[in-house]
Amino acid sequence: MSQMMRAIQMDAFGGPDVMEMREVPVPEPGPGQARIHVAYVGMNPFDAMARSGKIDFMPITFPFTPGLEHTGIVDAVGEGVDDTLVGKRVISRSSFGAYADYSIAHNVSLLLMLDDRIDLKTGCVYRGCSFTAWHALYEACRLKPGETCLLHSAAGPIGIMGAQIAKSDGCAVIGLAGGPDKVSFAKGYAADHVFDYNADVWVEDVMAATNGRGVDVIVDGNGGPNAAHNIDLLAPKGRVVYIGATAGPMPDPVAIPTLIFKNISVVGMNLAPIEDAPGSNTDRTIIENVATGVWRVPITEEVALEDVADLHRRLESRQVRGRAVIRVGGDP
Numbered sequence: 001m002s003q004m005m006r007a008i009q010m011d012a013f014g015g016p017d018v019m020e021m022r023e024v025p026v027p028e029p030g031p032g033q034a035r036i037h038v039a040y041v042g043m044n045p046f047d048a049m050a051r052s053g054k055i056d057f058m059p060i061t062f063p064f065t066p067g068l069e070h071t072g073i074v075d076a077v078g079e080g081v082d083d084t085l086v087g088k089r090v091i092s093r094s095s096f097g098a099y100a101d102y103s104i105a106h107n108v109s110l111l112l113m114l115d116d117r118i119d120l121k122t123g124c125v126y127r128g129c130s131f132t133a134w135h136a137l138y139e140a141c142r143l144k145p146g147e148t149c150l151l152h153s154a155a156g157p158i159g160i161m162g163a164q165i166a167k168s169d170g171c172a173v174i175g176l177a178g179g180p181d182k183v184s185f186a187k188g189y190a191a192d193h194v195f196d197y198n199a200d201v202w203v204e205d206v207m208a209a210t211n212g213r214g215v216d217v218i219v220d221g222n223g224g225p226n227a228a229h230n231i232d233l234l235a236p237k238g239r240v241v242y243i244g245a246t247a248g249p250m251p252d253p254v255a256i257p258t259l260i261f262k263n264i265s266v267v268g269m270n271l272a273p274i275e276d277a278p279g280s281n282t283d284r285t286i287i288e289n290v291a292t293g294v295w296r297v298p299i300t301e302e303v304a305l306e307d308v309a310d311l312h313r314r315l316e317s318r319q320v321r322g323r324a325v326i327r328v329g330g331d332p
C-alpha cells in the first residue's frame, strides 16, 4: 500500500473554496525529478492566479495542487538524478504542487540550494522578490547610485526588497501603498517617503518630494488606473518598468512622440529568462545581504496548510502586507 499524505487539491478553476484538503498517495519522482518534503510555501500571487485560471504560461491539469515558491528537503530522486541531492535543503520555484506534504520538482536542474545561513521560512520568500526587484532596477531600468526611484505596491515583497536594494546604492526611494496601514508598514523598511495612492494628492506628493523634478526610475507591478500617472512623474531620461498588472488592466501604450519629447523610456521585464544564475554576483550579493540581515525579508504571517483558502481570500482583497508563508511541514 502506498504511503499517504495531505494535499490541497482542486478539480476546476474558481474562487478560494475550490481548494480542498485531501489524503492522496505520496508521489514518486520520475526520471530527472526529485521529491521534496515541503517545509514552507510563500503566498505568491501566481498561486491565486493559477487557482482562478489566469495562468497560461505553465501547464495546469486537474486535480491541481497550487504552491509554487517553496522550500524543503529532498527525500527521493528519480532515475538519472545524482542521489547526493537527497537530504539537501532546496528552494523550488518552477513546479506547482507544494500545498502538500511532498512536492515533485519536475526538473532538478532548476532547484536552488538554500544557503546554510538562511532558514527554510525565509528561503521560500527571499529569492523571487529580491531577484525581481534587483533585475527591474538594474537590468531593466539601469538604476545608478544617487537616483530617485518610485515603487508601486511598496508594502508588497517586491516593493520592500526593492526599497532596501535601492537605498543600499545611495538612491532616494519613494513608495506608494494602498491605505494607512500599508503605508506605515512600508515606512518600517527603507523608503524615504511612502504615500497612500488611495489619497487624491499622491501625484502632487511625489512631485513635491522631488522638488518638482520627477523620478528617475519607476517600478510598477500594479498597472490599473494609477499607472496613467507614471509618464508625468518621470524626470528627463527617466525609465519606467512594467512587471505585472495586479490592480487592473495593463497600461495603455505610450506614443513615440511622448517618449522623444520627454526623453523617457518605457520597458517591460519578465524575470525568468534573464535571471542571473546561481553563484553570479547578483546571487551572492542578495544572499549575503539577506543572510546577514542587512536587507530584511518582509514575512508578516505564518498560516497552516488548512487555512490556505482564507489566506487566498485575504490576498485577493489586498489585506496581506509583505509576504505571508504557508507552513506545511515547517522546520525539521
Ligand SMILES: NC(=O)c1ccc[n+]([C@@H]2O[C@H](COP(=O)([O-])OP(=O)(O)OC[C@H]3O[C@@H](n4cnc5c(N)ncnc54)[C@H](OP(=O)(O)O)[C@@H]3O)[C@@H](O)[C@H]2O)c1
Residues within 6 Å of the ligand: 044, 045, 128, 129, 132, 153, 154, 155, 156, 157, 158, 159, 176, 177, 178, 179, 182, 221, 222, 242, 243, 244, 245, 246, 247, 248, 269, 270, 271, 272, 315, 316, 317, 318, 320, 321, 322, 323
Ligand atoms: N515580471 C516578473 O518577472 C515578475 C516576477 C514576480 C512578480 N511579478 C509581478 O509583480 C507584482 C507584485 O508581485 P508581489 O509578489 O510583490 O505581489 P503581491 O504580494 O501579491 O502584491 C503586491 C501588492 O499588489 C497590490 N495590489 C494591487 N491590486 C491588487 C489586487 N487586486 N490583489 C492583491 N494585491 C493587489 C497590493 O498593494 P496595495 O494594496 O498597496 O496596492 C499588494 O501589496 C505582481 O504583478 C506580480 O505578478 C512580476
